[in-house]
Amino acid sequence: xxxxxxxxxxxxxxxxxxxxxxxxxxxxxxxxxxxxxxxxxxxxxxxxxxxxxxxxxxxxxxxxxxxxxxxxxxxxxxxxxxxxxxxxxxxxxxxxxxxxxxxxxxxxxxxxxxxxxxxxxxxxxxxxxxxxxxxxxxxxxxxxxxxxxxxxxxxxxxxxxxxxxxxxxxxxxxxxxxxxxxxxxxxxxxxxxxxxxxxxxxxxxxxxxxxxxxxxxxxxxxxxxxxxxxxxxxxxxxxxxxxxxxxxxxxxxxxxxxxxxxxxxxxxxxxxxxxxxxxxxxxxxxxxxxxxxxxxxxxxxxxxxxxxxxxxxxxxxxxxxxxxxxxxxxxxxxxxxxxxxxxxxxxxxxxxxxxxxxxxxxxxxxxxxxxxxxxxxxxxxxxxxxxxxxxxxxxxxxxxxxxxxxxxxxxxxxxxxxxxxxxxxxxxxxxxxxxxxxxxxxxxxxxxxxx
Amino acid sequence: xxxxxxxxxxxxxxxxxxxxxxxxxxxxxxxxxxxxxxxxxxxxxxxxxxxxxxxxxxxxxxxxxxxxxxxxxxxxxxxxxxxxxxxxxxxxxxxxxxxxxxxxxxxxxxxxxxxxxxxxxxxxxxxxxxxxxxxxxxxxxxxxxxxxxxxxxxxxxxxxxxxxxxxxxxxxxxxxxxxxxxxxxxxxxxxxxxxxxxxxxxxxxxxxxxxxxxxxxxxxxxxxxxxxxxxxxxxxxxxxxxxxxxxxxxxxxxxxxxxxxxxxxxxxxxxxxxxxxxxxxxxxxxxxxxxxxxxxxxxxxxxxxxxxxxxxxxxxxxxxxxxxxxxxxxxxxxxxxxxxxxxxxxxxxxxxxxxxxxxxxxxxxxxxxxxxxxx
Numbered sequence: 001x002x003x004x005x006x007x008x009x010x011x012x013x014x015x016x017x018x019x020x021x022x023x024x025x026x027x028x029x030x031x032x033x034x035x036x037x038x039x040x041x042x043x044x045x046x047x048x049x050x051x052x053x054x055x056x057x058x059x060x061x062x063x064x065x066x067x068x069x070x071x072x073x074x075x076x077x078x079x080x081x082x083x084x085x086x087x088x089x090x091x092x093x094x095x096x097x098x099x100x101x102x103x104x105x106x107x108x109x110x111x112x113x114x115x116x117x118x119x120x121x122x123x124x125x126x127x128x129x130x131x132x133x134x135x136x137x138x139x140x141x142x143x144x145x146x147x148x149x150x151x152x153x154x155x156x157x158x159x160x161x162x163x164x165x166x167x168x169x170x171x172x173x174x175x176x177x178x179x180x181x182x183x184x185x186x187x188x189x190x191x192x193x194x195x196x197x198x199x200x201x202x203x204x205x206x207x208x209x210x211x212x213x214x215x216x217x218x219x220x221x222x223x224x225x226x227x228x229x230x231x232x233x234x235x236x237x238x239x240x241x242x243x244x245x246x247x248x249x250x251x252x253x254x255x256x257x258x259x260x261x262x263x264x265x266x267x268x269x270x271x272x273x274x275x276x277x278x279x280x281x282x283x284x285x286x287x288x289x290x291x292x293x294x295x296x297x298x299x300x301x302x303x304x305x306x307x308x309x310x311x312x313x314x315x316x317x318x319x320x321x322x323x324x325x326x327x328x329x330x331x332x333x334x335x336x337x338x339x340x341x342x343x344x345x346x347x348x349x350x351x352x353x354x355x356x357x358x359x360x361x362x363x364x365x366x367x368x369x370x371x372x373x374x375x376x377x378x379x380x381x382x383x384x385x386x387x388x389x390x391x392x393x394x395x396x397x398x399x400x401x402x403x404x405x406x407x408x409x410x411x412x413x414x415x416x417x418x419x420x421x422x423x424x425x426x427x428x429x430x431x432x433x434x435x436x437x438x439x440x441x442x443x444x445x446x447x448x449x450x451x
Numbered sequence: 452x453x454x455x456x457x458x459x460x461x462x463x464x465x466x467x468x469x470x471x472x473x474x475x476x477x478x479x480x481x482x483x484x485x486x487x488x489x490x491x492x493x494x495x496x497x498x499x500x501x502x503x504x505x506x507x508x509x510x511x512x513x514x515x516x517x518x519x520x521x522x523x524x525x526x527x528x529x530x531x532x533x534x535x536x537x538x539x540x541x542x543x544x545x546x547x548x549x550x551x552x553x554x555x556x557x558x559x560x561x562x563x564x565x566x567x568x569x570x571x572x573x574x575x576x577x578x579x580x581x582x583x584x585x586x587x588x589x590x591x592x593x594x595x596x597x598x599x600x601x602x603x604x605x606x607x608x609x610x611x612x613x614x615x616x617x618x619x620x621x622x623x624x625x626x627x628x629x630x631x632x633x634x635x636x637x638x639x640x641x642x643x644x645x646x647x648x649x650x651x652x653x654x655x656x657x658x659x660x661x662x663x664x665x666x667x668x669x670x671x672x673x674x675x676x677x678x679x680x681x682x683x684x685x686x687x688x689x690x691x692x693x694x695x696x697x698x699x700x701x702x703x704x705x706x707x708x709x710x711x712x713x714x715x716x717x718x719x720x721x722x723x724x725x726x727x728x729x730x731x732x733x734x735x736x737x738x739x740x741x742x743x744x745x746x747x748x749x750x751x752x753x754x755x756x757x758x759x760x761x762x763x764x765x766x767x768x769x770x771x772x773x774x775x776x777x778x779x780x781x782x783x784x785x786x787x788x789x790x791x792x793x794x795x796x797x798x799x800x801x802x803x804x805x806x807x808x809x810x811x812x813x814x815x816x817x818x819x820x821x822x823x824x825x826x
Contacts, residue, residue, distance in 0.1 A: 160661055160698055171712065171759060208816070210655070216605055216688040227605075229690070236663060242698070243661050245674070251689065253605045255763045256715050256753050260708070267616075270700045308701045309725075310614070320702060343614075343702040396653075397817035 001163055004367040006032055007104075010073045012039035012094060014087035017108050019059070020280070021137065022083050024288040025359050032363040033081075037073050043087075059287070060430045070094070075362040081366065084108060085135075087177050088184025095132065099124045102364050104131040107379075110193040113183040115384040119409045122376045133362050133372060134379035137355050139201065140301045141277035143261050145351035150264075151270055152204060154305065157268030162246040163201045164199060164262055166191045167318040168252035173220050187250055188213045192389070195248040197233055197382045200358035203244060205381060206232035210398045211389030217253065226252045230389045233398070242267070250251040258303055268309060273350070275303030279353045296354030305348045453482040456549075456786055459518045461539055462530035463489040465498040466553050469729050471528050472501050472581065474779050479738040479785040484525075486510035489520050493677055505732060515539065518544040526576075526786065529553060532622050533629030537562040540577070545568045549576040549786050555638045556799045560807050565801035570796065576785045578792060579799030582775050584640045584646060585724035588706055589630050596647060600754055602713030603768040607691045609644065609707055611636045612699035618665045632695050633658055633671040633806060634753045640693040641802045644677060648691060650801060651677035655818040656809035659824035662697055670696045675809045678818070687712065703748055714754030714763060720744065724773040742773030800826055 010023055017040070026033045038060055055391065056066065070384055074081055074097060082098040083106045092112045096107045099121065111134050112118045125132035137146060150156050173179050178190050200206075209232055216227040234244035260273035279297045282290040290296055357373075366368035384407065392399045458469050458475055475482045482735050487501045490699055498502040499511040512518050518527065519542055527543040529536055529552040537557040543550045554578045557563045570577035583589060595601060611654070623635055624682050633656075652679055661672035672695060679689035696775065704719040723744050727735040735741050753763035777793075786789035804824060812819045 037625050150586060161696055169761060212655075212676075212678075212690070215690055216690075218686050218688075227688070231657070232655070242663055243659055243672075251606055251710065252714065253712055255713070255755060257763060257765065258708075263705075265699050265701075267698060268700070309806075310700055339545075343700055395817075399617075399817075417602065 003248050004363075005079050006030065006316075007363060007366055008036050008079050009081045009083060010076075011035060011040060011085065012041075012070060012073075013084040013087075014038060014040045014109070015085065015087075015376040016393045018083075018085035020284055022085050022106075022135075023060060024107075024283050024290060025355060026083070027091075027288040028291045028356060031364070032360065034062055037065050037067055037134075039342075041068050041070060044251060052142060068098070074103065075141055076333040080104060081362075083108065087182075088189055089113055089182050090292055092121065095121050096124065097127050099130055100130065101186055102128060102130065104133075106133045106135055106362060108135045108195070109379075110184065110189055110383065110386060111200070111379045113189070115380060115387050115407070116410050118227055118376075118380040118383040119407075121187050123378060123409060125376065128160045131362070131366050131372070133365065134193070134197075134374050134376065134382075135358065135373050135378070136197045136382075138198065138277070138357050138372065140354045140357050141279070142297060142350040143273050143305070144198055144351040145275055145353065146273070146348060147262055147264065147271065148202065149351060150307070150333050150348070151266075155269060155309075155370040156266030158240060158242055158270060159203070159244055159264060160198065160242045160266040160268045161261075161263075162244065162247070163249065163250045163264065165248065165251070165260050166195060167256070167259040169255045170252050171219075172219065179220050179224055181221045186213075187252060188228040188230075188389070189386070190227050190290070191250045192228055192230060192248065193382055194387060195250070196385050196389075197339065197378065199246045199248060200378060200381055203232070203234060203246065205446060206246070206385070206401055207235040208233045208309050208398050208400045209385055209388040209392055211316040213390060222292065225228075228389075230385075232385070240358075240370055262305070270306055270308045272308075273303070273305035275299065277353050279355050283355075291356065297355070298386060299350040299351075301347070304350050307342050307346045309346070309349050311344045394450075400436075405431065452490070453480045454787065455479060455481055456526050456783060457485045457523050458482050458526045458528060458794070459486040459488065459512070459516060459521075459524045459548075460484065460528045460530060461488040462516065462600060463492070463562070464485060464530065466530035467528075468500065468504055469725060470580075470775070471530050471551075471553075473728050473733045473735070474775060476507065476733045476777060478779055484509050485524060486518055486521070488512045488515050490514075499673075505541055511643060515542070519543060519548070525549060525783075526551065529619055533634055534627055536629075537642070538567065538782045540566050541555050541569065543575065543655065544575055545572060546660050547573065547575070551580055551782060554642070554799075555629060555634045555803065555806065557803055560633065560800060560804040560824075563796075563803040564824075567796045567800055567826060569617075571725045577796050578781070579642075579794050579796060579802075579808060580778070580783065581639070581642045581794045581799065581802075582778055583643065584794065585774045585777050586724070587742065587770045587773040588718050588720070588722060588750070589643055590774070591750055591768060591797045592707060592709070592718070593647070593753045594718065594771065595750075595752070595768070599713060600710065601616070601716060601750065602758055603677030603687050604648070604689055604709060604711045605687045606708075606710040607644065607648070607689065608694070608709070608737055609692070610696070610705050611640060611700065612694070612696040612704045614700050614803070615697055616662065616664075623667050624669055626666045626668045626669040631658075631671050632697070633670055633675070633809060636695050637675060637693065637801050640695075641675065641677075641805050642798065644691045645798060645801055645805070648677075648679060648689065649807075650823075651679050651821055652692065653678040653820055654816050655807060656811055656812040658810065658813040664787050673809075673813075677805070707750075713756050714752060716750055718748070718750040720748030722773045724775050727759065728775075736776065742775075744773070755769045797826055 004058045026035045084094050085108045212229045213225045230248040232246040262273040263273045361373045365372045388399045489499050492499045525550045530540045540552045557595040656675045658670045659671045677691040707718045709716040749767040781793045785792045808819045
């Protein structure tokens, strides 16, 4: 890798994502990236990172230039990569322009507001022979890396129930664009794509989706959600002998010191985890210097997860611990009905988080044609599931997920360019039949799903 | 001067022997166990399962009609398989008897409604055995809710999880009306939620056979969501989620996670009375350990003093004592003194309405509006 030149990069969008994540990450890898420009088209005086203050060089590097002229950056032949960290409803246009100008693109999440937009970008990137990469950084959260390891190593067996939460307590409005009724606004677009991407990465394409996306606090614009529950239903398959339900939850009035993060049940055990990956907070506090911290991305033991598992394999006989209790509720509940073994509880040391790995993989993808850890098709699927969850919530019903080859690319319409939230690829409108498991599962190639 | 209620029990299976018979026998000033209907007593116990197990003398009746026609019997306790509850209860009411019926009280709302109307017309007590209103955990939770400690409730999650990777081979696992986990355990969870929050505006349910063993149409896993709109008493939307998972390797199992605008309540474990009664029968009652759960499974509270504070303070709550006898005392009071029933039949009927809607929601894959019903 060191024989390759660093990638000349421009970053557009200097809000929380741009200043809090991308800037320190880029600056922390000087052999891989050079931050040539930061672009901010938002002229609000409250925005961080405006070029006029003296701290600019300290924040963005002595050689980084500021501009509010995106087009000039796109026209600059020397720039190879555009990192887009602007509000969601501008992602599509900025990414399209960047690809059109022959640049590689790293696009913050959610990558677009519609599935079709994501597909258009994917096709454009392919036509141009350029990389488009979704910034799903939370694949490298400590907790998710830990969960992945447990699943991959078969420690939990066949997963039957996967609960994944981003809960917090906020009873006031922050006054940001995310609370406005704009495409991409609301808590679901903000937090949902992380949870959806992680679940899809673990389990692949679901059979159907149920969403409850609502404004529970009754504050601000009531059409802007502040609370969501999205359920991904997975039918039994040859590879998966039990049904699987993934419940993705974002509750905004949750008063807990350590919020529940995961509750995962499998045939061999249960994994429970509380708390949140430390990298975001560390980056907020220390910027690029965070990476040098000895405890960077290391979770404290008080938020390590717990594995509970039967210490010896359960017997498959019908013997129960209490005599002739036929269909009893209590042995149903106190038990853990198995004739041998008892449940042990084991703390699981958290994997170390590694946001830099995303940028390192991006470098390798651009310079050496390495396989991207995040396939663009996974980002497309995330947007499809996002749309279906919204549709489900609106229509009050569970929505079937069409098979991978069943959703065609729609040519851009005026609706797409205005980035509405409407599900323009509604399976019903396209008249698709229910997903049939006998159809060749193109979904298997879509994600790097663990066995 | 006591006038114990002369009681007949129908059924000699788990519900009768683990719950009803010990409870009746434990309150001799209020009840006398007069007869037991057991169609086919075991060959080695011709006096009947109950008489032999509890070493009491009790009339063994082979045919239900004989119980109904006995003028001495005042109260009939129905502890038979779910699909028979409606018929047995109806016959008992028509014979002029008071009735205590185990849950689920029927297999449909319409049946429950009909029974309620008969009881009303004939001025009889018709009581649903929703004993888990007197579980330690629920009593503890009720106290917290009544105090308003958690503020306005926004998220109420209630679980009955267990680990069982085999079939027990009971009637509950064969496909017939009223079998499956929703009828068996769901009715408890639904009743508690209705008791605390009233009638929801919508229901969404996912009811399935998760383990893939036994009859595929008999569910062993459910998620039932009850949606509540904003109201005069709660400015926030409330979502109640009731879950039962049959392959959950945890000990103790999670029971409640409840979130409100001022705090969170989390509880693990399960009420001890059932185990204690199964082990010690009538001897369990009156002991200082009866209904007392271990401190290990005390509920955990995280609360703020006032809404808007962001740093909750953790504490643990002493569990209330479980008290199944209170149901029976309340039943006796209703029969003898016309006291107000703690478990109203309209509540039991509402449970069956929610069950009906949950089954429909799961079948049709959509959220169902809860109709406002007269009863």
